[in-house]
Amino acid sequence: MNTPISTLTIGALAKSAGVGVETVRYYQRRGLLAANGAHRGAFRVYGMDEVARLRFIRRAQALGFSLDEVSELLALDEETDRERARAFAQAKIADVESRIRQLEEMRGALQGLVSCCEHTEAPAPCPILHALANAAEPPARE
Amino acid sequence: MNTPISTLTIGALAKSAGVGVETVRYYQRRGLLAANGAHRGAFRVYGMDEVARLRFIRRAQALGFSLDEVSELLALDEETDRERARAFAQAKIADVESRIRQLEEMRGALQGLVSCCEHTEAPAPCPILHALANAAEPPARE
DNA sequence: GTTGACTCCGTACTTCGGTACAGGGTTTAG
């Protein structure tokens, strides 16, 4: 009766968020999760607060935040940092949108090559390879 | 009169495609560019064919192809590999589109959080941080 | 004939987010 309900070993914690044990340890090394806390015998045990924190990390990652950014998000206070959290999210939206635009440019260029290829008669050199080999401009540096 | 026009040193070759010398050497190590060829004295020199090849590499990269994929593209023949080149480009389009969709999902989720934040009255805990801390489901594994 | 810019070769380091051991110790179910 002195095993308080819901204290987990590292393996159970990891499973609760769908990650591997090594990932949890990695987050501890990075300071995203506390490395020392309650122990039961020789093993570290984790409570529901740490389950929540780990899930927070994974959700923020799924939204496109890097682990460094997740650190910053974790340091924000729900009560007093609303402005900052919103600015953070808006900056990430801008970031995601610029990546989308870049990919859309690639898609457009690729589609142009493919449709050109489809409209060229058979006994001609491949327009795709030809375009790659002989485009107008050298791609800008960077 | 025996310095044939347009044979370049590695530095000039690199500049002609807007990359660094180390990058050219890296492509040589990867087998994208030939490591041995004409020399003038102790230094390797490069011709227009190699300028074209280097630019081909950069352009294919800009379209989203990895260097491994660029190797495969370089191995294709303009005359006989039209089908393969087109299939390659179409596969890359699918790939780019799936990345776009993933980013659009992120953007949608972020926008939802931000607009929720904008519609909440001031003296309340931050809905963004709150959502990260208390979402419905743990994100699926993988 | 010397200075400065360039080249050669080899190796090591970078970022990012983990993953994979190795070589122990501990716990717990049967």
Place this chain on the structure above:
DNA sequence: CTAAACCCTGTACCGAAGTACGGAGTCAAC
């Protein structure tokens, strides 16, 4: 009591696409 399953610490490695650096050689101009 023993064996499986789990945990601990520490270190090394992965892929991708380069970047950095050391130490030496060489080339071109003045």
